[in-house]
Amino acid sequence: xxxxxxxxxxxxxxxxxxxxxxxxxxxxxxxxxxxxxxxxxxxxxxxxxxxxxxxxxxxxxxxxxxxxxxxxxxxxxxxxxxxxxxxxxxxxxxxxxxxxxxxxxxxxxxxxxxxxxxxxxxxxxxxxxxxxxxxxxxxxxxxxxxxxxxxxxxxxxxxxxxxxxxxxxxxxxxxxxxxxxxxxxxxxxxxxxxxxxxxxxxxxxxxxxxxxxxxxxxxxxxxxxxxxxxxxxxxxxxxxxxxxxxxxxxxxxxxxxxxxxxxxxxxxxxxxxxxxxxxxxxxxxxxxxxxxxxxxxxxxxxxxxxxxxxxxxxxxxxxxxxxxxxxxxxxxxxxxxxxxxxxxxxxxxxxxxxxxxxxxxxxxxxxxxxxxxxxxxxxxxxxxxxxxxxxxxxxxxxxxxxxxxxxxxxxxxxxxxxxxxxxxxxxxxxxxxxxxxxxxxxxxxxxxxxxxxxxxxxxxxxxxxxx
Amino acid sequence: xxxxxxxxxxxxxxxxxxxxxxxxxxxxxxxxxxxxxxxxxxxxxxxxxxxxxxxxxxxxxxxxxxxxxxxxxxxxxxxxxxxxxxxxxxxxxxxxxxxxxxxxxxxxxxxxxxxxxxxxxxxxxxxxxxxxxxxxxxxxxxxxxxxxxxxxxxxxxxxxxxxxxxxxxxxxxxxxxxxxxxxxxxxxxxxxxxxxxxxxxxxxxxxxxxxxxxxxxxxxxxxxxxxxxxxxxxxxxxxxxxxxxxxxxxxxxxxxxxxxxxxxxxxxxxxxxxxxxxxxxxxxxxxxxxxxxxxxxxxxxxxxxxxxxxxxxxxxxxxxxxxxxxxxxxxxxxxxxxxxxxxxxxxxxxxxxxxxxxxxxxxxxxxxxxxxxxxxxxxxxxxxx
Numbered sequence: 001x002x003x004x005x006x007x008x009x010x011x012x013x014x015x016x017x018x019x020x021x022x023x024x025x026x027x028x029x030x031x032x033x034x035x036x037x038x039x040x041x042x043x044x045x046x047x048x049x050x051x052x053x054x055x056x057x058x059x060x061x062x063x064x065x066x067x068x069x070x071x072x073x074x075x076x077x078x079x080x081x082x083x084x085x086x087x088x089x090x091x092x093x094x095x096x097x098x099x100x101x102x103x104x105x106x107x108x109x110x111x112x113x114x115x116x117x118x119x120x121x122x123x124x125x126x127x128x129x130x131x132x133x134x135x136x137x138x139x140x141x142x143x144x145x146x147x148x149x150x151x152x153x154x155x156x157x158x159x160x161x162x163x164x165x166x167x168x169x170x171x172x173x174x175x176x177x178x179x180x181x182x183x184x185x186x187x188x189x190x191x192x193x194x195x196x197x198x199x200x201x202x203x204x205x206x207x208x209x210x211x212x213x214x215x216x217x218x219x220x221x222x223x224x225x226x227x228x229x230x231x232x233x234x235x236x237x238x239x240x241x242x243x244x245x246x247x248x249x250x251x252x253x254x255x256x257x258x259x260x261x262x263x264x265x266x267x268x269x270x271x272x273x274x275x276x277x278x279x280x281x282x283x284x285x286x287x288x289x290x291x292x293x294x295x296x297x298x299x300x301x302x303x304x305x306x307x308x309x310x311x312x313x314x315x316x317x318x319x320x321x322x323x324x325x326x327x328x329x330x331x332x333x334x335x336x337x338x339x340x341x342x343x344x345x346x347x348x349x350x351x352x353x354x355x356x357x358x359x360x361x362x363x364x365x366x367x368x369x370x371x372x373x374x375x376x377x378x379x380x381x382x383x384x385x386x387x388x389x390x391x392x393x394x395x396x397x398x399x400x401x402x403x404x405x406x407x408x409x410x411x412x413x414x415x416x417x418x419x420x421x422x423x424x425x426x427x428x429x430x431x432x433x434x435x436x437x438x439x440x441x442x443x444x445x446x447x448x449x450x451x452x453x454x455x456x457x458x459x460x461x462x463x464x465x466x467x
Numbered sequence: 468x469x470x471x472x473x474x475x476x477x478x479x480x481x482x483x484x485x486x487x488x489x490x491x492x493x494x495x496x497x498x499x500x501x502x503x504x505x506x507x508x509x510x511x512x513x514x515x516x517x518x519x520x521x522x523x524x525x526x527x528x529x530x531x532x533x534x535x536x537x538x539x540x541x542x543x544x545x546x547x548x549x550x551x552x553x554x555x556x557x558x559x560x561x562x563x564x565x566x567x568x569x570x571x572x573x574x575x576x577x578x579x580x581x582x583x584x585x586x587x588x589x590x591x592x593x594x595x596x597x598x599x600x601x602x603x604x605x606x607x608x609x610x611x612x613x614x615x616x617x618x619x620x621x622x623x624x625x626x627x628x629x630x631x632x633x634x635x636x637x638x639x640x641x642x643x644x645x646x647x648x649x650x651x652x653x654x655x656x657x658x659x660x661x662x663x664x665x666x667x668x669x670x671x672x673x674x675x676x677x678x679x680x681x682x683x684x685x686x687x688x689x690x691x692x693x694x695x696x697x698x699x700x701x702x703x704x705x706x707x708x709x710x711x712x713x714x715x716x717x718x719x720x721x722x723x724x725x726x727x728x729x730x731x732x733x734x735x736x737x738x739x740x741x742x743x744x745x746x747x748x749x750x751x752x753x754x755x756x757x758x759x760x761x762x763x764x765x766x767x768x769x770x771x772x773x774x775x776x777x778x779x780x781x782x783x784x785x786x787x788x789x790x791x792x793x794x795x796x797x798x799x800x801x802x803x804x805x806x807x808x809x810x811x812x813x814x815x816x817x818x819x820x821x822x823x824x825x826x827x828x829x830x831x832x833x834x835x836x837x838x839x840x841x842x843x844x845x846x847x848x849x850x851x852x
Contacts, residue, residue, distance in 0.1 A: 004478070004480070007478055008478055011476055011478060015475055015476060027475050027476060027477075028475060028476035028477070029476070029477050029479070030476060030477065030478045030479070031479055031480070031481065032478070032479070032480040033480075033481070033483050034483060036489060036490075037483045037486055037489075039489065040486065040488055040489030043489060044488070044489075051488065051491065051492050051495075052492060053492055053495040053496040053499055054496070054535050055489075055492050056489065056490075056491070056492025056493040056494065056495050056496040056497075057492075057493070057496040057535075059489040059490075059492065059493050060493045060496060060497075063489070063493075089480070154535065155535070155536050155537060156537075156538070158537065158538075159538070292550040293549065293550065294549045294550065294551060294561045294562070295547070295549050295561055295562050296547065296548075296549060297548050297549070297550065298550075301550075302550075360550055361550055361551040361552065361553045361554070361555050362548060362549070362550050362551075363548070363549055363550070363551060363555055363557075364546050364547070364548055365546070365547055365548075365549050365561050366545070366546045366547065367543045367544070370563055371560045371562070371563045372547075372560065372561050372562040372563065373558060373559065373560050373561065374549075374551075374555055374556065374557050374558060374559045374560075374561060375546070375557065376546075376557065377555070377556075377557055382548060385546050385547070385548050386548050388546075389547075389548065395537070395538070395539070396538050396539065396540060398538060415538075420540050420541070420544070420545050420546075421540065421541045421544045421545075422538060422539070422540060422541060423539050423540060423541045423542070424541070426534075426536050426537060426538065426539055427538055429534070429536040430536045430537065430538050433536065
């Protein structure tokens, strides 16, 4: 029997078992490819993405680590219909078995989790088109020019509004709610208020220039309001925003998605007849995947443990749960419900129990002097910290506060500070990028050492002003 | 391309050899690194991690313009979540700065997830960029070419030759081949025609040797910064000279009121108290030249680093000794580390020297190492342009 045929049989068997468990996935396309191809896809996030040096840097780094034997990607799976999964050509059969089981669960998650409801399943083709368009712009406007623009857009690409409801329609008809008091932070708010009232009922253009309520979608705001951008630049901005919206649900469900896939590869492989060698190799691989870390959270492990805990608790509900109507033996059913309804934040909020935090010995640590020390083991604090890390995909929450600041068309951004400070050197390097897109002075308000600070970039220098 | 169809899945293996995108963008990134190296040369070459690297080939240096900047959290001021083995206590240390424990196997190290990117740059890359800008001072084309060495090289095989030079291996192969063609693959018999001889060519190679006489003021007035400047300069200079000459010798002469030849380690680490008499170092240099480094066989590069505080009564003597040194040397370099633009008696004296062999530079900050190198190693021609 050829290797290829063996793999074919294994895939058939695994697919059968997975279906038997009720996993619901798109048709699968398994592509076997060499290491450099897998690492290319890993770096770009997609096989057909546009060209940019930052992907090249990422690729180089990943490939180097692979060549040195420091890390290995075994598998890559794309949220699309049909679903593409890439297998490393040097994988052993048992590695491929684990991976196939793993990616089937990922695909089930992509297809059924509500966060993914709006993602385009034809993104592979769409990204091909984007790549071609950007390559064309490079021909027309020059590599350097396009690259400089891409550098700027990529610097702020995470600052979009991924809300499920909002980004489908244009939002223009939404009336700003007058009664809702919005917490104002700066002395300039009065100015903003005057402007706002005077303009009502708003004319199209004026209304847009100052967002009626703080605008989370920085990319969209710049796209619609910047006076600097040319048509091709707006096009690129639109396309990159589109790609970010596609990737966003994956960032929001990292722990759940990996936990779900790990749970199922373990469960499915248990149903299979493995040789002794295979069993040992599988155990090693699996241990490698779920190895916890002292200085970070391994999403595979934490996700797996929470899912296992849900199964356990709903199979054997305690009295309190029984009173609430939980039926004994409903563990599996509950797991499927969770995988459909939750994202990482609600997953941790609802299902990371006090007992689990203690059992898994989770803790909060922070830097004190030159050491990182455990500072807290209290259940709620650990849970809050985990959630805080997952808010907004782990990126600082920035909103556009004013697009016509001091009536001079300047852009005033506000960092919604929640006890975690920004990396100031990085911020000072991002501001020029935003300036390039906006074309006028850019301000960003945040807190450093508990003091309010406004960073401004005027095209030459970053200024810092303490309030 | 093979493909197998089933109801709900397809396994396929394509030929990916034309998919070069990763490599193309990798090249673009490396080009940008090169450019950044070029733009940052003045900062880079005085980077401590390089100068102190002692021959490590790849060093990590932050190349600012290549970071992908994002608005992100300050890692050091954030709280993180980790997981212990079951018995962790508040106050336990989970990681420390700088003490990177080597990653075991496929697991990452102990450090908290830092995605801080530092470009890995090989010293060779920096050298390539830097040395492109440097030239040996193109003064009199001296006896340099006359220093030659005769050598013989065995580099050819012939069928006739001296029996002492027989190449056994090739002879056996020749015999074996011929026998094999005749039907039995054996070594024997060996005929005359199978014999192979090594022959030689006489080659005359010009030998180029250089010696760097590194002189430095180690009196109390030379602090860490001053020494570091001298060290960075010396580091790159010797590297540069090594690309130009086959053999570069280095002598270290430390001086305060007396001069002596010392080891490299002592040269850069030991400080001595007392005043400064520079002429002692020049005398020592001249002594070394007459004893060990004959100008007919060596290209001589005396370099002197000082903070300029010489005993004023000694300056006149320095002048004449420097002139004497220049007669036998390719060039004489004087680097003055003078961060605060003090009045320097020595520089004041030296400014009067007009010989093109005499080159001097005042180093005020780290970046100046680069400019000093460029000043010392530029073509005569460029200067007049």
